[in-house]
Amino acid sequence: MIRFDDQVAIVTGAGAGLGRSHALGLAARGAKVVVNDIHAADDVVAEIEAAGGEALALAADVSDGQAVTEMVQQVMDRWGRIDILINNAGILRDKTLAKMDMTDFARVLDVHLMGTARCCHAVWPIMRAQGYGRIVLTSSGSGLYGNFGQSNYAAAKAGMVGLMNTLHLEGARDDIRVNTLAPTAATAMTEGLLPEAALALLQPKTITPGVLYLVSRDAPSRTILSAGGGTFAVTQITETQGALIEGEITPEAVAGAWAQITDPTGAEPLENAFAQTRKYALRAAKAQGVNLDW
Template identity: 55%
Template sequence: MTIRFDDKIAIVTGAGGGLGRAYALELARRGAKVVVNDLGGSRDGTGHSDAALKVVEEIKAAGGTAMSNGGSVTEYDQMVEMVAKAKEAWGGVHVLINNAGVLRDKSFANMAPEDFEFVVDVHLNGSANCTKAVWETMREQAYGRILMTASSTGLYGNFGQANYGAAKLGLAGLTKTLQLEAAKYNIKVNTLAPTAGTRMTEDIFPEEAFKLFTPESVAPAALFLVSEHAPTNAILGAGAGVFQAAYVTLTQGVALTGEELSPEGVAAHWAEITDRKGEMTPQSGSEQAMSIMKKLAG
């Protein structure tokens, strides 16, 4: 099976460098027409640059088709305008990779509320804005592939990144609801948790690791998850050519009654409650309620 994107129009946010650039270049190489979106700011979201234009020039020099867009993902109207321009030029939008992001790392004790709000706004609200802007088009087409960018920080935590982690796990949750709402329209929604040496992480990674964790080694995961053959509702970790699936699971649990239905009862049964033997991977929130009913009936 060869994965191609001929006759597909793709939008990649934050595509002026790093992971987004790698995705945009590979999508174009495989036949997609690509909107390269990038505000062009620094890592903390300030300033502007012509990064998106440079990536478009790279794509065109390689024989591909692309246009740049300098809109901010935090501005819904700008994302609507970006989608409208793509449709006007090429007739639709089939792929959206929500990749734009910023970092404002500090311990929670030293983090200003505005730093928390801004990071959540760019990552979580920004991805929602872009997704909403393409949603009706994808429903009308009865085809869409949407990728959210989560992080190991969101899934597992990381010191000094409370704002980033909150936003990133929020994106995994957004995916889980959207994939249900989109299923009948042939819209697949997935989550990628990449680990890569980019402008965002260049002073965090040791030099040798930085060379190993290239954006290009993550791109295969992103492209598969937005391909015609994509699964839906996957959380995929990717870094340095290693790919791993992550799951939100639920244990079998314990039904407590009578005097045991108390804080003391929870404490007494903690080992049994947290026993992972036979744990489930619910595909919707309702499955938790269903598992509780089954437990009570059993």
């Protein structure tokens, strides 16, 4: 059974919706939970305590670096460790790019992407010293696949994938596992965007169990878990085998090889950016008879 006894978890944006559900789920399985939100954090703490759990409400704004630093210090002063960080805080400022004020674009990135980075940065040295940490970033279908009128939100959510990929590599030595959740849920952020019948099915409680697995001791790392309504799937980024253009490399040659370039047969994930560079260099070297000792 997955338990979090003696572990300390921070959940951002935990005053309502998905964050509240994650906080309650962690507490029910033994974690000491920091309920971070600028609204309603006390209400969630009261729920946890009423059920016999232990929690702390902290109203730090994740877009304020100093506030995040102070929040993490308060947690350390109270419990002396941080095992889990679930980055859930977010806002919406939806408009088409043509109609959007760029301050709204920047604000959404600051809360979602920069807020996540600030929180990860603040807990990172603690998790490294412990030799243990579990971090979840929150993306969305908008970030993975796009959504009309959400260029700012989609850009921020797509950024989570690159952040996860790199933090996975940087944290592996110290058993810091980093995953990304891409949820579809009925929350205040999706109200009015989805039919009522769909909202009734897509409750946060149908997603939280997946998150609890992602922050467990036996969690994977570098996984994008898509979830909604009790369905869980893994989204993967793969690269096709591609085509090597021999001779003159022209736009016309690229167009002529397009079917082979886009052929999904044998597509595979790559370990890191360097693996992609190595793939291309070795193929070019082989075609030109160059011996690369690589």
